[in-house]
Amino acid sequence: MSIHPTAIIEPGAELHPSVAVGPYSIIESGAVLGEGCVVESCTRIYGHTRLGCNNRVCHGVTLGAEPQDLGYTPEQAKPLTIGDDNQFREGVNISHGVKSATGTRIGSRNFFMAYSHVGHDCSVGDDNVFANTATLAGHVELAHHVFVSGQVAVHQFCRIGAYVMLGGVSGVPKDVPPYVIASGQRARIIGLNLVGLRRNGFDQARRAHIKAVYKLVLRSGLRLAEALTRAERELPGPDTDAIVAFCRASERGITGFA
Structure with missing residues (x-):
């Protein structure tokens, strides 16, 4: 295990012996990090977070933070569960759950670019890409092989089907069915996601x-x-x-x- 001397690993955090933690990062009690995870500098992994194997957590990331919900109280906290082989680039923020028993769930092989955000109680599948500042509000269900372009905002409780592309600077107020491109201030389907397919x-x-x-x-x-x-x-x-x-x-x- 490679732990920088300025990192803070609270008693009760569970780290696989192969985990590396960079300078000034904080891993709270209760957090679990699987084999091969790399945590870079100035990150914070909160205690409700469970990471699988081979996840890369870059500078300034916060995983398992309190949800941005005015009605939240700590006793409502539910987990953030993350699969394998994900990359969380600089400044990514993902909230833990609050209202569903399963909490917030992230699958495997997802790529989160800088400052993207996933709200509380979301369910994100596998092999998705979030471009810079892409945002999911709470309770969003996002399937697999979805490309969420930069500055996209998805309304709470929306569902995004598999192999969808959401065009940049779009607002998504309704469910987007599989295989399509949706784009616009209030997103509309503009065709099939032919490149992705x-x-x-x-x-x-x-x-x-x-x-x-x-x-x-x-x-x-x-x-x-x-x-x-x-x-x-x-x-x-x-x-x-x-x-x-x-x-x-x-x-x-x-x-x-x-």
Whole structure:
């Protein structure tokens, strides 16, 4: 274990012997850091935080901080649970949970650029990218392989589907279904996330199928419930199932096309 002499590791913190901690960092009692984690300078890892293996925590990061909720009291605290192989770049801030038993959850292989923020009780999947200052409010559910561009703000309780790209400086007030690009002050769908789909192995036939599903579901003029039923019947397949299930589970409403 490599611990800089100016770092503060409180009694009760659990660090794997391979963990490295840089100067002036603080790791509170109750925090757990798995094998291969690297904590750089001037970071603070609060006691409700659990990190898996091989996470990199860069300068000035705060993990497991109190939620930015005016009604918060310490006895409400729930955990922040983080998977493996994530990178948290300079100034990232992630709140611990407060209202759900599982707290705030971060998956694996996510890349958080400088000053991005994840609010309390969010659920973030795997292989996502958060550009500089991207922000999730509380209780947001973000799937996997999502690109959240710079200065994006996602409203509390929104859901973001898999393989979505959120365009820069966008405000997201509704659920964004899988496979699309959404952009704008009040974000609207502007097309499929073709680059992201190609990079993740979606061939032309599969992309055309997804496009046909969205043409029926969101651009046919049908009521959503009827369009979803027709999509299941006329365009069956796993991508159809994913879109239909996402839309049927929506409580905030589905983002439409521009």
